[in-house]
Amino acid sequence: xxxxxxxxxxxxxxxxxxxxxxxxxxxxxxxxxxxxxxxxxxxxxxxxxxxxxxxxxxxxxxxxxxxxxxxxxxxxxxxxxxxxxxxxxxxxxxxxxxxxxxxxxxxxxxxxxxxxxxxxxxxxxxxxxxxxxx
Amino acid sequence: xxxxxxxxxxxxxxxxxxxxxxxxxxxxxxxxxxxxxxxxxxxxxxxxxxxxxxxxxxxxxxxxxxxxxxxxxxxxxxxxxxxxxxxxxxxxxxxxxxxxxxxxxxxxxxxxxxxxxxxxxxxxxxxx
Numbered sequence: 001x002x003x004x005x006x007x008x009x010x011x012x013x014x015x016x017x018x019x020x021x022x023x024x025x026x027x028x029x030x031x032x033x034x035x036x037x038x039x040x041x042x043x044x045x046x047x048x049x050x051x052x053x054x055x056x057x058x059x060x061x062x063x064x065x066x067x068x069x070x071x072x073x074x075x076x077x078x079x080x081x082x083x084x085x086x087x088x089x090x091x092x093x094x095x096x097x098x099x100x101x102x103x104x105x106x107x108x109x110x111x112x113x114x115x116x117x118x119x120x121x122x123x124x125x126x127x128x129x130x131x132x133x134x
Numbered sequence: 135x136x137x138x139x140x141x142x143x144x145x146x147x148x149x150x151x152x153x154x155x156x157x158x159x160x161x162x163x164x165x166x167x168x169x170x171x172x173x174x175x176x177x178x179x180x181x182x183x184x185x186x187x188x189x190x191x192x193x194x195x196x197x198x199x200x201x202x203x204x205x206x207x208x209x210x211x212x213x214x215x216x217x218x219x220x221x222x223x224x225x226x227x228x229x230x231x232x233x234x235x236x237x238x239x240x241x242x243x244x245x246x247x248x249x250x251x252x253x254x255x256x257x258x259x260x261x262x
Contacts, residue, residue, distance in 0.1 A: 005159045012163030019166075048167040050160075058210055059160040062167055107166065114162050114227055121238050122155070128245055129148075133252035 004059065005122040009115040011051075011061035016115070018046045018064045019108040026101050033077075033091040035084045041094040043070035043101075070095070140255070144247045150177065151241040153206060158234040161213070161225050168221035172213035172230065180209040 022044045034040040044067050050060040072095035080089030154175040164170040183205055215224040 004156050008156065008159045008163045012165075015163075016166075048164070050164045050167045050170045058173065058206060059156045060164060060170070061160065062163050111162075111165055111227070114165070114231060117231075118159050118162055118234065121234070122159070125155075125238060125241055125245075128242065132245065132249055133256070 003126075004053070006119060007053075008059060008061045009118045009122070011063065012115040013112060015046070015048055015062040015064050016108045016112040018067070020105065020112070022046055022067060023101050023105045023108065026096050027098065027105075029094060030096045030098055030101075031093065033082070033084055033093045034074075035086050035091065037074045037076070037092045040074040040092045041096075043072065043094060043096045044068070045070065045104075140251055141248055144244045144251075147244045148241060148248070150175070150180065151237050151244065155234060155237050155241070157210075158230050158237060161230045162227060162234065165223070165225045165227050165230070168223060170223050170225060172215075172225045173210055174213055174233065175206065176209050176211045179211070180205060183208060 026043045029041040032041045046067050047065040049063050049065045051063040052058075052060045074092040075095050076090050077093055078089055079085055079091050082091045085091050154177075157173055157175055161170075161172045161174075164172075213224055213226075213229070216226055216229070218224070
């Protein structure tokens with residue numbers, strides 16, 4: 001049992017945890033308002049890319065190419081009493097879709113679980129191979 | 135070990151299952167990668183190629199599976215998606231998981247066969 005499965009599943013684990021981190025950051029900042037549209041928090045999301053191995057081009061691990069910021073327009077809300085409101089009484093809230101973020105979180109955690117299961121199976125098989133003839 | 139007639143096809147089969155599990159692991163790992171196309175190894179194709187191939191560099195006996203990069207590449211098939219995704223990804227996590235479970239089970243079956251042969255050897259050596 002080669003240990004390449006661990007590399008592949010491990011790369012997926014770290015990629016999915018980056019995704020979970022961005023979801024956590026987006027949810028935490030869903031209500032972080034700002035006094036101008038430019039400085040408002042923007043939703044972040046990771047970009048995944050399949051990366052073929054050097055020795056065997058048929059198997060690919062996952063790499064996080066980077067984290068991109070959403071281009072969605074900030075929401076303009078009229079809240080003249082807010083300490084961060086601009087001179088016209090508006091505050092700017094990030095355009096984060098909380099439902100979308102929750103769905104993203106569930107998908108990421110399911111994928112994470114699948115990869116953990118994969119590693120467990122691979123570990124069991126490797127241990128059984130090591131104990132051959134005993 | 136691979137050329138030992140005692141173990142027959144089982145070491146080769148172990149290698150094949152290992153390669154296949156690596157490929158399925160890559161599919162599951164890339165379940166959320168846009169544009170990734172799921173792949174699988176077709177045992178039938180590999181076996182048919184092995185049966186036609188005479189003994190040569192990669193195999194010591196006709197009928198042995200050649201698990202070098204070229205023959206693996208020839209036996210690699212693209213998964214036909216059951217539900218096409220908008221981002222071009224063709225991984226169906228359930229299909230991949232069930233195939234992985236099947237492959238793991240076959241790997242264990244091969245291990246049991248090898249283990250059985252080893253036990254017979256031990257019986258022959260110790261005479262008990």
